[in-house]
Amino acid sequence: RKGAEVMETNHLALETGYEYIKNNYHDLLAAFTMPELENPQPKLFMLGNEAVALGALTSGAKFMSAYPITPSSEIMEYMVKYAPAEGGVMLQTEDEISACTMAIGAAYAGARAFTATAGPGLSLMAEAIGLAEMTETPLVVIDTQRGGPSTGLPTKHEQSDLMAAIYNTHGDTAKIVISPSSIEESFYDTFEAFNLAEEYQCPVIVLSDLQLSLGKQSVTSLDYGKLQVRRGKLVKDGLPEIKSPEYFKRYDLEAEGSISMRVLPGTPNGISLGTGLEHDEVGRPSENRAMRTAQSDKRLRKVRSVVDTFESPLYEDAPYPQSDLLIIGMAGTRAVISEVAEELREKGLRVNHVQIRLLSPFPVCALNHYLQEAKKIVVVEHNATAQLARLIKMNVPPCPELHSILKYNGDIFYKEELLAKCKEVL
Incomplete structure (x- = not known):
């Protein structure tokens, strides 16, 4: 110029x-x-947020509604740039409530739809997430954690939305909560979130954090060949004829696996009702006590099998059948824990490392083996209340003693400090 x-x-x-x-x-x-490259395969250089957005597009997501909020805004920016070429739309809304309800509406109409936010936005979305649960509508929500509560530390790192992601919606709700621990996993797990949302007809929350979502790293070229879109029990035609005043049993209590057939508005012979009120099998509002119990049980029961079908509920770097130390983390702590584990192994210690990738429903059996075979266990997380350790104790009875290593000043863990704290436990 x-x-x-x-x-x-x-x-x-x-x-x-x-x-x-x-x-x-x-x-x-x-x-x-310049020396010769030892590993000359092509790589991508990308943000975690870019990997999330690419995973959504690759899964066939056609609609994103969101309100800008740090540290998730790059997902919106990516979708604005690339979604139109794939026939998709990114719509900026006036707030997170609108963002979530618009995504639910788009999903109800048949589009793969999602929204992305951070902790304050997740709080505002709580009631709408419950609507997706009650209507058994697929919904994907990306939560990139930051410091809280309130507006807290908008540009600093934390992992304090764990309990909110699982439990913040009022009532008994069946959500799936997954937490990638690398940029590659951010891509693959977001892709899989859309499959799970449609297969189980429920909200799926992808729980990232600032370190992972804004970290830019070299990424091994992604393997699109192993990806498969699964839309679950979505029926577009061929339904048995119904006559007024009959309706289609959208919330069929006898459905296999407690997952009923899903139809799109306008499907011949698929007329049913969709409401945030408790309902009967065709969607009519109902306060019948037996129906309430049966529908609630149906919604809660259907997600239990996720534990058995989810590929790799744990990231496992665990070469020892029995360990001197087991280090447990989630999301962006994986890299620093890996460095610490390697250094301790070089000193002759048997150190196993796992990252919990499926947070709800909780992978009790997958984790319990490592817990029972470890002399010492530390849980590394970025919050003041040991939320991950508490979640483990809630789900694993009897649970061995857990030592929490916590940091919640907005900064990430560094190898030297985490190494020192692990040595203290040992």
Whole structure:
């Protein structure tokens, strides 16, 4: 923009400087020769948020509604740039309540739809997430955790939304909560979130954190060949004929696996009601006590099998059948824990490391083996109330003694400090 004369002068300066070094300091120049690449495969250089957005697009997501909030806004920016080319829409709403309810409406109409936010927005979405639960509508919510409560630390790191992601919706709700621990997993887990939302007809929350969502790293080229879109029990035609005043049994209590057939508005012979009120099998509002109990049980029961079908509920770096130390983390702590585990192993200690990737329903059996075979256990997390450790204790009876290593000043863990704290426990 400064014109050809400035560009030519700059090029001349660069070329003259290079020729001078080459002619007068040849040995110095040779010392800076780039070595051969040991691993020349192509890689991507991307933010965790970009991986999330790419995972959503790859899954076939056609609608995103969201309100800008740090540290999730890059997901919106990515979708604004690339969604239209895939036939999709990114709509900025006036607040997070609208964002969540618009995504529910789009999903009810048949689109793969999602929203992305941080802790304050997740709080505002709580009632709407319950609507998706009650109507058994697929919904994906990305929560990139930051410091709280209230507006808290908007640009600092924390992992304090764990209990909110699982329990903040009023009433008894069946959500699926998954937590990627690397940028690659951010891509694959977001893709899978849309499959799970449609298969189980429920909200799925992808729980990231600031360190992971805003971290930019080299990523091994993604394997699209292993990805498969699964839309669950979605029926578009061929339903048995119904006659007024009959309705389609959208919330069939006898459905296999407690997951009933899902139809889109306008499907022939698929007329039913959708309401946030408790309802009968066709969706009519109902306060019948037996129906209330049966429908509630149906919604809660259907997600239990996720534990058995979810691929890799734990990230496992656990080479020892029995360990001197087991280190447990979630989301963005994986990298620093890996460094600490490797250094302790070099000192002759048997150290196992797992990251919990499926938080709800909780993978009790997968984790319990490691808990029972460890002499010492530390849980590393970024909050003041040891939420991950509490979740483990709630789900694993009897639970061995857990030592919590906590940090909640907005900064990430560094290898030296985490190493020192692990040595204290040992």
